[in-house]
Each structure stands twice: as structure tokens, then as C-alpha cells.
Amino acid sequence: MVTLKQLSKELNVSISTVSKALNNSEEIGEETIKRVKELAELYNYKPNKVALSLKNNKTKTIGVIIPNILSRFLAKVLFGIEREATKHGYNIITCISNESLEKEKESLQLLANGSVDGFILSVSEETQINNDVSHFKKTINNGLPIVMFDRVAHDVMCDKVIVDDFDATYNATKNLILEKRKQIVFISNINTLSVGKLRERGYNKAILESGNLKPLVLKIKKKEDHQKKIKAFFKKNPSIDGIVAADSSSGIIALNTAINFGLKVPKDISVIAFASKSDSNHTLPKLTTIRQHAKLIGANAAQMLIHRMQQANKEEDVKTKIVKTSLVKSKSTLR
Amino acid sequence: MVTLKQLSKELNVSISTVSKALNNSEEIGEETIKRVKELAELYNYKPNKVALSLKNNKTKTIGVIIPNILSRFLAKVLFGIEREATKHGYNIITCISNESLEKEKESLQLLANGSVDGFILSVSEETQINNDVSHFKKTINNGLPIVMFDRVAHDVMCDKVIVDDFDATYNATKNLILEKRKQIVFISNINTLSVGKLRERGYNKAILESGNLKPLVLKIKKKEDHQKKIKAFFKKNPSIDGIVAADSSSGIIALNTAINFGLKVPKDISVIAFASKSDSNHTLPKLTTIRQHAKLIGANAAQMLIHRMQQANKEEDVKTKIVKTSLVKSKSTLR
DNA sequence: GTGAAAGCGCTAACAA
DNA sequence: TTGTTAGCGCTTTCAC
Numbered sequence: 001m002v003t004l005k006q007l008s009k010e011l012n013v014s015i016s017t018v019s020k021a022l023n024n025s026e027e028i029g030e031e032t033i034k035r036v037k038e039l040a041e042l043y044n045y046k047p048n049k050v051a052l053s054l055k056n057n058k059t060k061t062i063g064v065i066i067p068n069i070l071s072r073f074l075a076k077v078l079f080g081i082e083r084e085a086t087k088h089g090y091n092i093i094t095c096i097s098n099e100s101l102e103k104e105k106e107s108l109q110l111l112a113n114g115s116v117d118g119f120i121l122s123v124s125e126e127t128q129i130n131n132d133v134s135h136f137k138k139t140i141n142n143g144l145p146i147v148m149f150d151r152v153a154h155d156v157m158c159d160k161v162i163v164d165d166f167d168a169t170y171n172a173t174k175n176l177i178l179e180k181r182k183q184i185v186f187i188s189n190i191n192t193l194s195v196g197k198l199r200e201r202g203y204n205k206a207i208l209e210s211g212n213l214k215p216l217v218l219k220i221k222k223k224e225d226h227q228k229k230i231k232a233f234f235k236k237n238p239s240i241d242g243i244v245a246a247d248s249s250s251g252i253i254a255l256n257t258a259i260n261f262g263l264k265v266p267k268d269i270s271v272i273a274f275a276s277k278s279d280s281n282h283t284l285p286k287l288t289t290i291r292q293h294a295k296l297i298g299a300n301a302a303q304m305l306i307h308r309m310q311q312a313n314k315e316e317d318v319k320t321k322i323v324k325t326s327l328v329k330s331k332s333t334l335r
Numbered sequence: 336m337v338t339l340k341q342l343s344k345e346l347n348v349s350i351s352t353v354s355k356a357l358n359n360s361e362e363i364g365e366e367t368i369k370r371v372k373e374l375a376e377l378y379n380y381k382p383n384k385v386a387l388s389l390k391n392n393k394t395k396t397i398g399v400i401i402p403n404i405l406s407r408f409l410a411k412v413l414f415g416i417e418r419e420a421t422k423h424g425y426n427i428i429t430c431i432s433n434e435s436l437e438k439e440k441e442s443l444q445l446l447a448n449g450s451v452d453g454f455i456l457s458v459s460e461e462t463q464i465n466n467d468v469s470h471f472k473k474t475i476n477n478g479l480p481i482v483m484f485d486r487v488a489h490d491v492m493c494d495k496v497i498v499d500d501f502d503a504t505y506n507a508t509k510n511l512i513l514e515k516r517k518q519i520v521f522i523s524n525i526n527t528l529s530v531g532k533l534r535e536r537g538y539n540k541a542i543l544e545s546g547n548l549k550p551l552v553l554k555i556k557k558k559e560d561h562q563k564k565i566k567a568f569f570k571k572n573p574s575i576d577g578i579v580a581a582d583s584s585s586g587i588i589a590l591n592t593a594i595n596f597g598l599k600v601p602k603d604i605s606v607i608a609f610a611s612k613s614d615s616n617h618t619l620p621k622l623t624t625i626r627q628h629a630k631l632i633g634a635n636a637a638q639m640l641i642h643r644m645q646q647a648n649k650e651e652d653v654k655t656k657i658v659k660t661s662l663v664k665s666k667s668t669l670r
Numbered sequence: 671g672t673g674a675a676a677g678c679g680c681t682a683a684c685a686a
Numbered sequence: 687t688t689g690t691t692a693g694c695g696c697t698t699t700c701a702c
Contacts, residue, residue, distance in 0.1 A: 001447075001448070001449060001477065001478075001695095003694095003695060003696090004695065004696065005695075013672075013673085014672065014673045014674075015673085015674095015695090015696085016672080016673060016674075016675090016696095016697080016698080017671085017672055017673070019695095019696065019697060019698085020672090020697090020698090023697085027671065027672075028671065028672080029671055029672085032671080032672085044477075046444075046447070046448040046449075047448065047695080047696070048389075048448060048449040048694090048695050048696070049448045049449045049450045050385055050388045050389045050394065050449045050450070050694090050695080050696095051389055051449070051678090051694075051695035051696045051697090052695085052696065052697085053385045053678095054383075054385045054386055054389050054677095054678050054679065054680095054694090054695080054696080055677085055678055055695080055696050055697060055698095056678085056696095056697090057678070059385065061428070069410045069411075069413055069414045069417075070407065070410055070411060070414065070613070072405065072407075075404050075405055075410050076404075076405060078404055078429075079404045079405065079431060082404075082429065082430065082431050083431075086430070091428050091430075091445075091446070091450065092428065092429055093396070093426050093427065093428050093429075094413075094417065094427055094428075094429045095417065095421070095426075096414060096417050096418075109381075110426075111426070112336075112381070113336070113381040113382065113383060113384045114336060114381075114383040114384045114385045114386070114679090115384045115385070115426065142336065142379075143336075226616060227616060227619065227621070249613070249616075249617065252617045253616070253617060253619070256591075256617070256618060256619040257619060259594065259619070260619045278405070278584070281561060281562060281584075281588070282584065282587045282588060282591070282617075283591060284562065284588070284591040284592060284594070284595045286562070338678095338679060338680090339679065339680070340679075348688075348689085349688065349689045349690075350679090350680085350681095350689090351680095351681080351682080351688080351689065351690075351691090352687085352688055352689070354679095354680065354681060354682090355681090355682090355688090358681085362687065362688075363687070363688075364687055364688085367687080367688085382679080382680070383678090383679050383680070385678090385679080385680095386678075386679035386680045386681090386694090387679085387680065387681085388694095389678090389679080389680080389694050389695065389696095390679080390680050390681060390693085390694055391680095391681090391694085392694070449695090671702105672701105672702085673700100673701085673702080674699105674700090674701075674702090675698100675699090675700085675701095676697100676698090676699085676700100677696100677697095677698095678695105678696090678697100679694105680693100680694090681692100681693095681694095682691100682692090682693100683690105683691090683692085684689105684690085684691080684692100685688105685689080685690070685691090686687105686688085686689075686690090
């Protein structure tokens with residue numbers, strides 16, 4: 001990489017002249033500016049990012065910590081963050097906590113050494129189970145803003161972007177009730193997560209409100225064989241005619257299992273799941289989905305963080321933005 | 336963030352003394368070291384990463400440019416890269432080219448300003464179609480090493496990690512031939528990519544070698560409705576009894592479509608696809624898959640890059656590492 | 671209109 | 687054993 005020093009030497013002017021010329025300073029003569037710019041162009045000069053960061057005490061970099069890159073939802077949020085960040089001239093450094101509290105702490109620590117100007121993160125499963133939020137508070141106290149999305153720690157004062165999880169399953173379940181479904185099941189493999197619990201509550205409320213229906217819930221642990229569990233559940237409960245799934249995996253497997261059992265979807269049984277468009281396109285019939293608008297969530301989180309980082313008044317009140325889900329009806333439900 | 340300067344002031348010693356003490360220099364007295372370390376601990380001192388980068392002319396950061404974060408394969412590779420990088424004390428800055436040549440160029444340019452020490456990337460679709468590799472060569476000439484994975488540009492001299500695409504489909508097809516399948520189809524929605532073409536060739540070779548079978552290929556474009564296309568194809572070719580899919584999407588939809596048409600899998604028709612374990616777990620019967628070992632690919636790429644970056648002799652010969660796929664047989668094939 | 675010098679935070683050669 | 691100084695690449699104030 002060519003530096004100002006090298007340019008200045010070659011041009012027989014001082015470093016500061018070159019710097020000013022490249023920044024179109026009024027102080028510098030037209031002729032000099034031209035000469036400098038030409039040589040800079042020739043050598044493809046780019047100001048050294050690290051030097052600028054040191055000088056400005058700003059890295060223009062956002063630290064992103066996500067629990068699991070293999071989740072389509074989280075990957076999509078990351079995409080949204082990246083796009084928005086790039087638009088504003090920010091880079092993103094990505095760390096994957098792998099649902100581990102320890103790794104989350106480490107990543108936060110590691111990047112809080114001047115590598116980034118702020119964080120966007122979704123809380124790891126272990127962190128939620130242990131309810132340990134000290135590392136977040138410490139980071140914020142150190143002057144590095146955090147924006148949390150999806151899985152958030154409510155006790156931490158920071159900007160947040162969340163989904164209307166409760167309403168989403170409430171509405172989805174209502175929808176199945178309107179279809180006159182009699183045995184609606186809630187299936188989840190994320191019931192240790194805050195969002196998983198909210199989704200279950202939304203389902204329960206709708207069932208209870210119906211008056212005559214009984215809740216039936218299948219919780220699957222991460223390590224269990226999902227297909228086996230769901231198959232067994234179907235066998236044990238042959239009267240199931242409606243499914244609300246808290247995650248795409250459960251939804252897809254439930255749908256395929258129903259078909260495998262000779263049920264017609266949606267004639268005999270309806271299925272709704274938190275899932276993406278591409279998930280929906282992969283099942284037959286296409287899955288009716290609760291969409292979380294992951295990209296939008298990411299974009300919102302990035303916007304909020306960038307806004308806060310550029311804020312002179314660091315003490316501005318924290319905000320929580322709710323990105324509403326959409327129930328996108330497709331072929332796995334009647335209406 | 337607390338700095339050496341602040342510590343030194345509080346301790347009434349010079350900055351360099353503090354620096355040396357923290358680095359356990361022999362020069363500094365035991366007592367001083369203790370005092371310094373205690374205060375550093377108290378203030379949670381962390382050396383400023385940016386200052387170190389400037390000093391050492393090394394960022395300990397890897398730029399990763401992937402075409403599409405929503406691809407499970409690429410996300411998994413990213414995971415592998417992140418893990419390996421973290422293990423060696425490197426961070427990763429992620430850019431998503433979104434299959435665009437322009438964005439790829441931009442990202443490369445942007446990060447080549449001192450932000451990263453090297454790159455790991457998979458070439459974007461547009462880049463492969465236009466066969467434009469000048470930006471890669473320029474970056475390498477600027478002294479920034481590149482490691483390419485999966486979709487690589489063969490004309491660029493750099494380290495590479497690739498998959499045995501040709502052999503993979505050749506073997507998969509052979510496998511179906513051994514099952515006595517008579518009309519084996521190759522389905523792909525990635526036929527504009529280098530890897531897609533290789534996969535098709537592997538299939539073709541196996542078919543031709545069989546002597547009596549005829550190749551039948553369905554190419555799907557990104558924007559087309561995959562389900563519609565595949566359904567129509569099944570209708571037009573009712574004798575299909577074997578499928579080799581170059582991508583998970585085609586494989587999953589083909590399998591589900593077959594079932595929807597009343598075919599028994601694998602009795603009436605076998606399906607093999609490039610796909611992940613989780614894809615396999617989502618179909619019923621479980622999909623027989625060609626596994627690419629994405630995490631391993633990522634880890635290998637990171638290792639190669641880190642090795643090269645730490646190499647004194649920058650001119651060491653470039654290497655190409657092949658990570659062999661595995662044909663993982665499951666319930667969608669006979670044997 | 672141009673240049674010298676300081677400073678961002680750190681390390682290390684050299685001086686004391 | 688501790689301190690001074692220079693330098694990484696850049697911007698900016700101030701002097702010429």
C-alpha cells in the first residue's frame with residue numbers, strides 16, 4: 001500500500017500538502033492538487049483505514065454476534081445488517097457465539113478493545129438460560145452501544161429490535177380455530193428461548209379463548225431426533241388436525257410426517273410455522289408461514305446502532321422497535 | 336477505553352515502563368510490574384487493537400467475501416472460517432457480494448485499504464459468467480493474499496480449496512445405475528456456476544459409460560418457479576426413476592414432488608442431492624445426500640490463508656486442496 | 671500556498 | 687531498573 005509519505009517524496013512536497021490536496025483543501029494551489037491527484041490515482045492510493053481509525057478514534061466497524069449462522073433467520077438478519085452497514089460506510093466483524101455464554105463474553109471482550117464502534121447481537125441460548133447479562137452492561141458502560149434483536153435481554157438498557165412473537169402465534173392459532181380445527185398442536189424446538197416461550201403463550205391464549213379446545217404442546221430438545229419425536233407424537237395423538245410450529249424445522253417435519261401418514265394437507269390437517277419463503281417453496285403443499293422479515297430486522301438494528309453511534313448526546317433514551325410478522329397464507333392451510 | 340498514558344500518569348511512571356511491565360519485560364522490577372498489573376486489571380486495560388495494527392502493519396483480520404449468506408453451504412463455510420480464525424486470534428470481516436461482480440470488486444477494494452491482512456472468498460456468479468478476474472490479480476499484486484473456495488477462478492494464481500464436484504455426481508449417478516435405474520435425471524439450478532458445470536459433466540460421464548442409458552437434464556433458472564418446473568418435468572417424463580440434484584433445493588423439491596405424484600421413494604424412484612444433514616432430516620424419507628463438509632472447507636481455507644500470511648517467503652507455491660465429498664446414503668435410495 | 675509539528679496508542683531501540 | 691524518543695499513517699493547527 002502506497003502512503004502519503006511516499007507520494008510526498010516523489011512529488012517533492014510535504015506530507016501535509018499531499019493530504020490537504022487529496023482532501024481538496026482550499027489552501028492548496030490548483031496545479032499542486034492536480035499533480036498530487038494524478039500520482040495518487042496512478043498508484044491507486046487509498047487512505048490507510050487503520051491510521052484513520054486511530055486518528056479519529058472511530059473504526060466505522062460494527063461487531064455482530066449471532067448465536068448460530070446456520071439458522072436461516074439469523075443468516076438473513078446478518079444479510080440485512082451487512083447491507084445497511086455497507087450503505088452507511090460501515091464494515092461488520094462477525095462472531096458466532098454458537099449459543100455459548102462463554103464465547104459470547106469472549107467475543108464481546110475481544111472486540112471491545114477498539115476493534116468496533118458498537119455491537120448488534122442476539123443473545124445466546126445459554127445466556128438466556130443462565131440469565132447472565134453482566135457482560136452486556138459492562139460493554140455499554142464502557143461506552144460501546146449495543147443493539148439487541150430477536151432474543152433480547154430485557155434487563156439491559158439498550159436499543160432493541162424484536163418481533164411480535166406472542167401476537168404471531170396467537171393469530172396463527174386463531175386462524176386455525178376459524179378453520180374449525182379441533183385439536184391444534186403447538187410444536188417447538190426452541191422452548192428454552194425467550195421468543196419460544198412467547199410463542200407458546202400466544203398459542204395458549206388463543207386456545208383458552210376458544211373455550212372448547214384443549215392445548216397440546218410438543219417440545220423437542222435440540223439433540224433429539226425430530227422426525228422420530230414428531231412421528232411418535234402423531235401416532236399417540238391421531239386426532240391432530242392443526243399444527244402451529246415455533247420454528248421452521250418442526251413445521252416442515254410435521255407437514256411431511258402428516259403426508260407420510262396419509263393425511264391430506266390441508267384437507268385433513270393444517271400447518272402453520274415460523275419459516276422463510278424458501279422453506280415454504282420446499283414443501284409440497286407449500287407451507288403457510290409466519291414471516292419475520294429478517295432482513296428488515298437486520299436493517300433496523302443497523303440503523304438504530306449507526307444512529308446512536310453518530311449521536312452527540314449519548315444518553316438519548318433507548319428504543320424498542322417491533323417488526324411485525326406477517327402470516328403468509330399458502331397451501332398448507334384452508335384459509 | 337483506558338490507555339497506557341492514563342495508567343502511567345496514575346502510577347507516576349513513564350508510558351514505556353507500563354508497556355514493558357504489562358508485557359512482562361525482564362527490564363522492569365518485580366514491584367513495578369505488580370503495581371502496574373494491578374491497576375491495569377482494575378481498569379480492565381486492553382491494548383488498543385487499532386494502535387497495534389498500525390504499529391505492526393497487521394490487522395489480524397481476514398476479509399471474507401461470500402456470494403450469498405442464505406446458502407446453507409456458504410453459511411456453513413463461513414462458520415468454519417470463523418471458528419478457525421478465532422482459534423488463531425483472527426477476526427473476520429464479512430462482505431456479501433450478492434452474486435454481483437460490482438459488489439465483489441467494491442468489497443475487495445474497500446478492505447484492501449489496510450482493513451484486512453488477506454481474503455477468503457468464493458467467486459460471485461456474475462464474476463464467473465463475465466470471467467472477469469482482474470480485481471483478484473490486482474489485490475494479490477498489492478500484497479494481499481487470497482484463498483478461494485468452492486467457486487474458484489482458475490486463471491488466478493492463489494491458494495484454493497475445492498470440492499470433487501465431478502467425481503461426486505459421477506459416483507452418485509453410478510450408484511443409481513447399480514440400482515438398475517433406467518431413466519436417471521440430472522436437475523440443477525446452478526448451471527451457470529463452475530461447480531454446477533462440473534457436476535453435470537460427472538453425471539454425463541456416468542450415464543455415457545453405462546452404454547444403454549440416455550442423459551436427461553433439467554436446468555432451472557434462479558427466477559423460475561422451481562416447483563412448477565419440476566412438476567411439469569415429471570409430467571412430461573413419467574418414466575423417471577432416479578434423480579441426481581446439483582443443489583439441495585432441486586433435490587428436496589424433486590423428492591417431495593415425486594411423493595406428491597404418488598410415487599414411492601425409494602421403491603419407485605431414488606433421489607440423491609448435494610445437500611446438508613439438516614436438509615436430509617427435513618425430508619421424509621430422509622434424503623440421500625452428497626455432503627461437502629462445508630465447515631472443513633472453511634477451516635482449511637482459513638488455515639491456508641493464515642499460513643500464507645505468516646509466511647516470510649511470500650512466494651511459496653500456491654496450493655489447491657481438494658476436500659472430498661461423501662455420499663451419505665439414507666432413505667431416499669435403495670442402496 | 672506550503673510545511674512543520676503534534677497527536678491518536680502502542681512498541682522498541684537506545685539513553686540514562 | 688526506568689525514561690526518552692522515534693515511528694507506524696493520517697489529519698489539523700499553526701507558523702512561515
